[in-house]
Amino acid sequence: MSLRGALLGLLSAEPMSGYDLNRILDETFGYVWTAPHSQIYPALRQMEREGLIQADVQRTGERERRVYRVLDAGFDYLRKWAAEPVIYSGERDAAHLKASMMHLLSLDECEALFWAHLSYFRQRVAIWETRIEAIESGRSTILRARLKTMDPKDHAKLIAFKLCSYEGSVMRARAEIEWAERGLSTVASLRSAEASAELGEAEPSATRAGRREMTKTATAVSKR
Amino acid sequence: MSLRGALLGLLSAEPMSGYDLNRILDETFGYVWTAPHSQIYPALRQMEREGLIQADVQRTGERERRVYRVLDAGFDYLRKWAAEPVIYSGERDAAHLKASMMHLLSLDECEALFWAHLSYFRQRVAIWETRIEAIESGRSTILRARLKTMDPKDHAKLIAFKLCSYEGSVMRARAEIEWAERGLSTVASLRSAEASAELGEAEPSATRAGRREMTKTATAVSKR
């Protein structure tokens, strides 16, 4: 159960409330694992019942705030879960699925899909890079909280793996960006091929235009 | 509902049975969208009831085989679904999630996780590249089936987008491979840092000895 892993992992850095966890998952961390609050609160209660975490209830006037901290059993659970091999089941990616059916769409529609993909992952890269800089420069409060509770000799390990993990997200997002860019240039080529095919049909000679490589020629020709 | 998109998309290339669809999803196509047969059969029945597809029942002796083909309403549905903007909700990636907690693990455990990641995505790249070659050389039977039912003027579009989509999968898998390699080299450098730190500490004064990681040192030292 990865939700527990995510929650315990965040709580292990610093005790937090369900509300805090939800905020973090909504912002940066959600790009690794998401969950809505309707999943978070019951999961926390359940883990509390199982003795993995414990809530320290804080009251601000009438308002109740349950700040959870990880117990020893919780650390054991987290470590065990993290070390278990990942089960790689097939993907479920709507963007790539739709891309595999783009021949059904107009070039404008294809372009819109690729553009949306591009913008989304550009945003993600920006967010992750900000995080990476925060870690490298020591401005990350959550990292500092983690370092305080750790044996100094493990600091290098923590920082190295945090950076590695965030860089992984950046690398993947960059791959998506590159792909979307390639998609856009595919659309552009097809568009100019279409245009020249129409011209060719209007003119007398022009045989049925070729395929891929033709597109480059077409753009070159249209620039003349 | 993307499952419908995936099923209609495959059926639009060529009429098929639920069993065939399941096989394709298990093999290559599952790396874009997976579903077990327990999801496929009911979904097909439902779409048949809604008039999106129609089954031609074939009998081999006693055995019944329901070959579904896409009706006009199904094509409309598919086109509409494919053109809709993708809803990018947060990720849920166990591998990256675990990576973000690797400071809790031994270097051996980290290495094992990265290795598994590497092998998995290397396999995927191999599968996709085989598919790409099949398309480029015209050996893909499903592509040929699709081309037969299409206006020749759209052939270039189909091929271009198929290649683009498969290349997207390869690009992403390559990013995962690169990341895992970087992870492995992070492990390697931490390992040698650990080794030299222990040497440094063992010789002059032996301050308060570490905990977990110390065990490995002990074995290493005892081998000397």
Place this chain on the structure above:
DNA sequence: ACATACATGTAATGCGTTACATGATTAC
């Protein structure tokens, strides 16, 4: 006064996984 952020929950519904269940054909 009103909006926004803080704070925590429950319920209904839908999607996905695993297990259960059955039987016919084909190749060895």
Place this chain on the structure above:
DNA sequence: GTAATCATGTAACGCATTACATGTATGT
């Protein structure tokens, strides 16, 4: 005859999404 492949389903359970529900503190 027996194992593998073909072929189609149902059921139980768990995870995920969306909507419902409530109330407090704080800043403008």
